[in-house]
Amino acid sequence: MATEVATGASNGPDLTPLEALVLENAKKAKSIYFSTLANSVGRKRIKLDPALDSADPGITKTALSLRLHAEYSDAQTLPEAIASKLPAAGARRKKPKAAAEEAPTKSEEHARKLIEGIPASRSAGPGGAHSSALVLSRKPAAASSSTSTPNPQRNEQQQSLSKRSDILAQPRPDWHPPWKLMRVISGHLGWVRALAVEPDNQWFASGAGDRTIKIWDMATGSLKLTLTGHISTVRGLAISPRHPYMFSCGEDKMVKCWDLETNKVIRHYHGHLSGVYTLALHPTLDVLVTGGRDGVARVWDMRTRSNVHVLSGHTGTVSDLICQEGDPQVITGSLDSTVRMWDLAAGKTMGVLTHHKKGVRALTTHPSEFTFATGSTGSIKQWKCPEGAFMQNFEGHNAIINTLSVNDQNVMFSGGDNGSMSFWDWKSGYRFQALDTTAQPGSLDAESGIMKSIFDYSGSRLICGEADKTIKIWKEDETATLQTHPIEWRPTLSRRKF
Structure with missing residues (x-):
């Protein structure tokens, strides 16, 4: 004892x-308790904030953290009797805006710093797989877990949730x-390839492979007039x-303007090199x-018959335009x-x-x-103007x-x-x-194609021109x-995929 006292006195x-x-x-x-932190902090002491410093200058943040951990380690997990009554832990809810904006007090900030100084160990230390060795980390536990090895099961769940939300978002x-x-109209001697409805909804016109244009009464379906002038399919x-x-x-390279008061051709528009x-x-x-087999769309002045623009760019037949x-x-x-979208002015x-x-x-x-x-073989797609953004597929x-039509009741x-016919x-x-x-009856099976369709101005009648030389009204x-x-x-x- 005397030796120890003497040593202490020195x-x-x-x-x-x-x-x-x-x-x-x-x-x-x-030194014994601090040895577990030697690898992570290199025995570098971290001092407290001056405002929170204790009267004893030897107390450090690490010492206080060790005390808190030692005193409250038993209270980190709830007893099974209490834990079984609580609901399962889910995703943390976001704090209300008012609560999130409140600044924490000085004591709350001090306690948070002390508790965050002792994250759970993520690797087996000297104590084995369940070692309680303390490790200081400069990153929050949530961030470190996100940068760890990816969890394939979790990724699949996230993908399935995103797919589900995409499906639920569809109207x-x-x-x-x-x-x-409703009615079948016969009279043409060739495939019915063209249809048009008069603005007053009193009659409609049809053009066919027999080189004629016929005018039909909308209410009765009776033939009112036959116009001739084309020398090939209209x-x-x-x-x-x-x-x-x-x-x-028509396929005779002709574009004609008919005067409906005299039922005669009054203008021709010459310029197309093919049908x-x-x-x-x-x-x-x-x-x-107009558009045709020569792969261009031509813009005509209706009265002067002059060719205003030649819209060139397609490498194949222009089959339809609007x-x-x-x-x-x-x-x-x-x-x-x-599909090309054109600036008409330029x-x-x-x-x-x-x-x-x-x-x-x-x-x-x-x-x-x-x-x-737009419609092609086995594919119908919907687009939004003016940028032509893809909206959805019609599967x-x-x-x-061959033909698409839509009315103002959103029926396509x-x-x-x-x-085959589909209503969407x-x-x-x-x-x-x-x-x-x-x-x-009497037609070949190959003559069951639908070549052209149009809704009348009320949207309640659908007129179809077919390959069996008839016009059917639905x-x-x-x-x-x-x-x-x-x-x-x-x-x-797949409705949302290109």
């Missing part, structure tokens, strides 16, 4: 032998009554809502746009599998849609929305799509080259009816209800 002139002994024992105890389809055949018709004019085009397959009138300008008031004012579909391409794999044979615009649809009609019709909800892409047309079934024809909607992710 530590300093101001310390009594007992105080020196206590100080030496404290240093030994601290639910509106209910539409099914359509039924492929396109358009009736102007602002002039007493009807325009026609003219489609034409459309601009809704506000006095221009006519005009609208806003940009893009002209949209063309071609057998080169592309006569240049605004954008090219290359999502289709086969030739684009059909286009249609919604009468009230700024959207349009299920696996045929060569697609007709196939094999006689425009907003959701849900096909609520699918059927096959019935060819006229209407909605008034007796159908939601109970007799329920919606069987199963959304899939």
Whole structure:
């Protein structure tokens, strides 16, 4: 004892032998507890903030953290009797904005620093797999766990959740009554390739492979007039809502303007080098746009017959085109599998849609929305103007799509080259009816194709020109209800894929 006192006395002139002994024992105890931190901090002491410093300068942040851990380690896990009554731990809820904006007090900040100084060990230390060795970390536990080895099961769960949310985000389809055949009109001697409805909805015109244009009464389906003048198949018709004019085009390279008051041709538009397959009138300008087998779309001044623009860029036949008031004012579909949107003022391409794999044979615009649809073999896609952003696919009609039509009740019709018909909800892409047309008795099975379709101005009648030389008129079934024809909607992710 005397030796120890003597040794203690040599530590300093101001310390009594007992105080020196206590100080030496404290240093030994601290060195023992602090040894577990040697690898992580390199025995570098971290001092407290001056405002939180204790009266004893030897107390450090690590010492306080060790004391807290030693005193409250037993209270870190709840007893099983209490834990079983509590709900399972889920994702941490976000704090309300008011609570999140409140600054923590000085004592709360001090306690947080002390507790965060002792994260659980992530590696087996000297004590084995369940070692309670303390490790200081400069990163929060959540950040370190996220940078660890990826968990494939968790990634699959996240992907499935994102897929599920994408499916749930799709709009639910509106209910539409099914359509039924109302009338069959015979009279043409060739495939009916062109249809147009008069703006007053009193009659409609049809053009066919027999080189004639026939005018039919909408209410009765009776023939009113037959116009001759083309020397080959009539492929396109358009009736102007602002002039007493009807325009026609055909495989004879001719584009004609008919005066509906005298029923005679008053203008010809010369310029196409091959058959003219489609034409459309601009809704506000006095221009006519035609497209054909020579791969260009030509813009004509309706009155002077001058060729204003030659819209070149397609490498295949321009099979269909549409005009609208806003940009893009002209949209063309071609057998080169592309859809081009045109700046009518400059006569240049605004954008090219290359999502289709086969030739684009059909286009249609919604009468009230700024959207349009394109159809090719086994593929119908919906787009948003003016940038041509992809919206969704219409899945299920696996045929060569020859024609598309949509009315203001959000019903879209697609007709196939094999006689298959599909009716769709425009907003959701849900096909609520699918059927096959019935060819006229005496026709070949190959003559059951639907070549052209159009809705009348009321949207309640669908007129189809078919390869069996007939015109079929369809209407909605008034007796159908939601109970007799329920919606069987199963959304899939492929609706949103290109």
